[in-house]
Amino acid sequence: MRRRLLPALSALTAGSLLLAGCGPGSGPAATQVTAPTDVAKCDPAKSTLTISHQPPAAEAVAVAKQRMAARYPNLKINVNALQTKTYDEFTRAVVADIAVGKRPDLIISGLGQIRFWMEQYKPAPIDAAALPATYRKQFLSAGTLDGKVYVAPAQVSVPMMAVNQTLLRKAGAGDAAGIRTYDDLIAAARKVTAMTRRPSVTVATYNIPDWLSQGFVQGAGGTFVTGDGRPAFGDKLGGDAISLWSRLKREDLELGIVMDADSQAAFAGGTAAFLMTSSASIAGLQKSIGDSFEWMPVDLPTVNGQRGPMPAGGNGWLVLSDDPCRAAFANTMIGDLLSTDGVMAASGTSYSYIPVDSAAAERLLASDAATPQTKYAWGYDRELTPWGGWRRGEVTGQIVDAFRTMAQRLQSGADAGPTIQTAVRAIDSLVSG
Amino acid sequence: MRILSRAAVIVAICGAVAVSLFPFYWMVRTSVAPADETFSQGISWVPTRIDLSGYGRAWTSGELGRAMVVGLVQTLGILALQLVTCVPAAYVLAKVRNRATGVALTMVLVGLLVPSQVTLIPLFVGVNVLGIADSISGLILPFCTSTFGIYLIRQQIMSIPDALLDAARADGLGHVRRLTSVVIPIAAPGIAAFSVFSVFAHWNEYLWPLLAVRSAELRTPPLALAAFQQADVGYDYPALTAGAVIVTAPIVVLFLLAQRQFVHGMSGTEITE
Incomplete structure (x- = not known):
């Protein structure tokens, strides 16, 4: 008994030490994104859309998820609601996910990090034409790089x-x-x-x-x-x-x-x-x-x-999908995230982001929550440039x-x-x- | 003269206690003060009125109830596994002397020097390979043992005289019985001290859950509090401090309950032959 026990305890010790200090190697490398296909050609039942976002976008994601569920009842949507405090922390967490092969289809990106995402992970440009008619297109310049819109600004600040x-x-x-x-x-x-x-x-x-x-x-x-x-x-x-x-x-x-x-x-x-x-x-x-x-x-x-x-500070939506159908669904979802209801949820009334939807801006400015202070943000209508570049x-x-x-x-x-x-x-x- | 020196000691101790307790007092004070008094000029020791809305926001928006259940399962799960792995390992390293245990002890000491951040990415890759990321297992298993725990408990077991264990062996007790019947009862203060350390560390751990957890259902207390510390939109200090009060309360209770064992374990108690 004693002879068997000693090696067992020693093995347990060695195992404990290995678990305490070691781990496997690196994960898969980043892959290039394919352009989204026509969403009508995609079967929602065969796709699972994964979204990663930070806390201030939670309300808008809930609105968009509901609208997507009504439009595509068979489409599964996984929401990674990361509890990060800054865009840097969020980026690190998403990069870690990609490193282990869990590339999300749609993420929120700090507007100062577009170049990083574009160069490192090759996102597909956003289909700006699919954005709602009331979306304030002048804000797209904040998500544009080398003439292509990679990020659809969502919660904008100056x-x-x-x-x-x-x-x-x-x-x-x-x-x-x-x-x-x-x-x-x-x-x-x-x-x-x-x-x-x-x-x-x-x-x-x-x-x-x-x-x-x-x-x-x-x-x-x-x-x-x-x-x-x-x-x-x-x-x-x-x-x-x-x-x-x-x-x-x-x-x-x-x-x-x-x-x-x-x-x-x-x-x-x-x-x-x-x-x-x-x-x-x-x-x-x-x-x-x-x-x-x-x-x-x-x-x-x-x-x-x-x-x-x-x-422009704040954030916007970026399609990271490496699958054409999921990319198409992600683009459709951006339309819902940036719909008037989505922007109402994202910009007000508990936040003071500049509304990227003109109808939402009008509603916010006319609401009881409008004060001389919040009106500065909700009524901001001047030209913006990308952050950094x-x-x-x-x-x-x-x-x-x-x-x-x-x-x-x-x-x-x-x-x-x-x-x-x-x-x-x-x-x-x-x-x- | 003696009275004066005693008074000086008491004043110094009272001062140290006041300095230690002040952050807790200020946390509680901020949590019950109206938001516009959080940073009002000068020091207002007592809020002009009690506003408990921060507690409401912390509990509902921060979903602290669920986070605390997750935190409890995580913390106790880690502690249970650490005790199962660390206590036998500490016993072997303390009382079985051969070349293998010498090497193992060196590895423990080296392990103590490795910052936890260094192992974070390998562990993250590991839990993903095992398919336990974003699960309660992913929160618990990477911490199923602790080099600090092994070392601390080993030091406690070292103080047990070999003669006592020899006597137990002469009575026919094997390693398992010696460990459970002799070593653990005597080393209990050290084990309790380590348990308090472990619970504190993992209840408050922010970085690993931040990396490993994606589902809202698996948020631990520090992750839940992060909702009130958004760099982009500013901090909600009343909700943040209210949440901190709620999250800290179980730890304070635990420490008060385990205080005697903790002090005993940390000060070390020699058994003489």
Whole structure:
């Protein structure tokens, strides 16, 4: 008994150790997508559609799933509702699924990650003609790359500035709507800071430094990325636009907060009078602020007062199917996701995304949930550009890191010129391979 | 002088307790405060009014009830398997001395140095090959043993005098009986301490469930709380903190129940021959 038991216990030990530390090798490689076929030629009973999405899209997916079930009762739809907090986390999870052969047919993609998906996983272009007639086609530019629409924007946002109007009034710093330039902002911030005796502006540097930088440059009428995906913000206008962080720091007007959530908290708590963030956060800010003070979202101020096109943030739907029929069903489902009901679910009333459907926008603006703050997002109707647009999608994460480093150095008072040029060189080297 | 030094010690301990408990107090305070008081200027120790709507949102939108059942099954399943694998392994490594166990012990020590993130992708591929991804088995099986558990329990078993086990063997007890009748009762504090560690770690684990789970029905408590921490739309702090209170409560109760064993296990108790 003892002789048999010892090897058994030893084997158990060895097995435990192996299970604790080891695992099998890598999964299958990514395959190229085939173009969708005519959906009428496909048998729904022979297809299973798999959708992966993040929490804010859950309501729209429920609407679309119901409509698809009514249209194709025999089509099975699997929904992977990933509980990720950021688009980066979501992308990693979907990439992991693809690596083990579980490629979803339809995913939500951050609008800043289109190049990554296009280059790495070759999605089929969206059938833009199949989108509902009320879909606001001007937003398709945010999902277009090399002339093809790969992503149908769904929950869209723009960089904006939230202003504590109550504090401005108390400090005699004028009106939020009057702040068009950096000089206007700095003049108002000086007055608020003089009254509160602490920095009054917060422009976080960790989560969306590339997107905000793009907003600063394009808002001033500058070029952020060249047509062939290289950095173009190294010129004088770009440098002046991005140097906002260091200008604010020089005058001790910026709070130095790095995380966007903390930045929003500083604004909601009344510590910061000026917050630069995404218009998607308006609904959340409204809930947090309540009636504590009067505030307004306004366009980002720019270095020269111009109002150039903002980069579109948020997300959109992308077809990843490697099967023509599933791709066709996925395209049909995008039509349902972006129907008026789908967009109503995706954009309001608990969210403040810019509605991509004109009928939904009208309904939201006429609803009881429309406030002066949410109207900024729900009524946004200006031109948008794609987020980023860098060459070599596989270095997207490293490019964001380069912007993060640049923004945090500027935020801590580094000299703007050399810091921005260092970022330009680093990004150019990344995209040049 | 002695009274003064005692008072200083008591003040220091009270200060440490206050610092440790403050985050919990603030979590509870935020969970019951109206949303517009979450970040109000200055420190308001007590909310102006009690607003429990965050608990409602956490329970309904976050589906915390279901998540906690999943978390319980996952955590207890992992613990049961870890005890089944770690205790015998620890016994062998502590009391069976030969070249194989020496090598195995070295592997355990090396395993302790490997960060869990390093094994994440191989494990993910593994559970997919086995067809247990997005299942409760996929949440449990990758953690069916623990090098930390083996090492901690081994150290506890090492303190049992060999003479005691020799006496048990002289009485005709085999390895299994020695393990169950002699070793486990004596090593119970160490096993309890490891159990508390294991339950804490897996109840709070975010990364593996995030990677392994796709179905809403299999969300664990940390995944359920992620619904209130969306970088894109901002955080719902009252619901997030309310959810954190609900999710933390069982762990606090467990710790209070197992506190004595935990401290005993961590401090180690020598048995003299």
